[in-house]
Amino acid sequence: MFSLAVDAMGGDGGPDVVVAGLALAADRHRGARVLLIGDEKRLRPILARHPKAAAICTVRHAPTAISMDMKPTAALRVRDSSLRMVMDAVAAGEAAGVVSAGNSGAMLALAKIVVKTLPGIARPAMAAISPSMKGDVVMLDLGANVACDTRNLVEFAVMGEAFAKAVLGLPAPSIGLLNVGAEEVKGDERLRQAAEMLRDSPLASQFHGFVEGHDITAGTTDVVVTDGFTGNVALKTGEGAMKMASGLFRQVFTSSMAGRLAYLLVRPALMRMKDWLDPRRYNGAVFVGLNGVVVKSHGGTDAQGFASAVDVAMDMVTHQFNDSIRERLAHMTTLTTSRPKMEAERQAAL
């Protein structure tokens, strides 16, 4: 069995970036076996230039590729695309997970139909890691579901907790539910019900309650749960603010002779900071809640970014991410099904 099926054709950089990324990843995951799917003619010469990647890869030819702007519905109709074939490999039990830098919408649609949703989960979500002042934070949903109900949010909490365990290696990650205030009365009914369910669940001791926007970078909790609309806006707003801050600091160091001198003095510290914030380090959004590990690399990333996405996928495969979700869900189901029963008993007792 292959550890991962990798789509060689996705992303702006195509197979060159993917294979170079696999060469970097090969050093970090010695036991990994990769099924590399794409245009064989294009792949062979690239692999010849990257012997480390070639050593861990088995190539499978895919006649077509899904373009970055193809609509998900159209992508579903193409049976012989590299993206479809990596999903098929997971569905057939040939590989434990998928990595692609391709079209996200097509990827989610194919994953749902081919890899399928984990039993007990209503809807998969998109999760990723982002930096905070207290260490890395897992955020989900980042856009797979524009609208979410109470059940979705509770399931996102379960999946986010398992993700933080597998990828951040935390023994008991804390969970926050994103809201407009920390008080119990804040937000809508959907959020208040989700909070109540989590307080009554096996995750109760890890559930911190409501958190606010500024708690994401403050690192108040290890996992931040929200709907796909809010999560997508929050992620991009935070990235935008960090970009503005970097631009302002660049000005400080470039707008005067004194600034350029100061830059020379603090260059090593600035480089360390830049590395820490490097978006490539946080590359690899994960579709959680599927019958397999499905990792989306940013389309515009380079080899190092792609290797980070492979790291995330390997961590999830190694730590049997889905087993940990299944186990939690078993307990949660007992809880949710026992509730109406208790309610019925209470009614009968009156």
Add this chain to the structure above:
Amino acid sequence: MFSLAVDAMGGDGGPDVVVAGLALAADRHRGARVLLIGDEKRLRPILARHPKAAAICTVRHAPTAISMDMKPTAALRVRDSSLRMVMDAVAAGEAAGVVSAGNSGAMLALAKIVVKTLPGIARPAMAAISPSMKGDVVMLDLGANVACDTRNLVEFAVMGEAFAKAVLGLPAPSIGLLNVGAEEVKGDERLRQAAEMLRDSPLASQFHGFVEGHDITAGTTDVVVTDGFTGNVALKTGEGAMKMASGLFRQVFTSSMAGRLAYLLVRPALMRMKDWLDPRRYNGAVFVGLNGVVVKSHGGTDAQGFASAVDVAMDMVTHQFNDSIRERLAHMTTLTTSRPKMEAERQAAL
């Protein structure tokens, strides 16, 4: 008539901060006349220390004050609080606007009931100015309405545009609707309908379409329209990210001898940047869509921050903010009412 009725008792700093803030504002708004409402015994000695504030203020005694943690429903029952009395002054036509650093929930509830919603507006919204790489941006709703429908969003666009004209002095502010992608098909029905209505409205030439989270700090549009849940999360997430960035840069300058030396070199540039990002410069969230100008100063601000909130209120009073909304709404109503008529005519023609 008074330009503003000011609640002397709101905010963590109470009357000391409010009066010191008015003293600063007095220099910038020579013609302003302020009705200062609060505990007269406490106010007299403070005003004696701030002759500039005393020169523009008329004091009115209020026997009670609304605490920062009082529930809105409880605050509504107190008839003689300073917060209630500033609202009464606007409702009675004694003052054109209100400034308070008090309890926001109580403020919105009192404003809705006493000052009342502008005719033609379904729900007031909370707007504020935030920094971007291309200049200041108006964002709304920031939390007055957790859930919003199409009509609310369209009205927020109308009010945000008027706000950007009055406070930022822009002749034709551009408007963006916050979404998870820029493409027309993104988001939910509510957002797509709001976009369609704006494209068919007198604001069409200023409507940019959908914007994403990172467009806020990029300054893609002058006005960013969203529901109160998303707006509140986005605002706080952006603030959190900027705070994390500042903390990281502080480390660069303090973690080594070279860093401390570099700091001395770039100190003036850093100070300019700090001034530019100063949250006090952006103090003064505004409840738009009311029969009067209602400005909320941050509870924890200092005199300079309170003076900024007074600046915002004075700008809105001077530029007859509400007249500009009324004018727009007149055109929008023609549009929205003529649509079903056209639809009926089309049906009849079949």
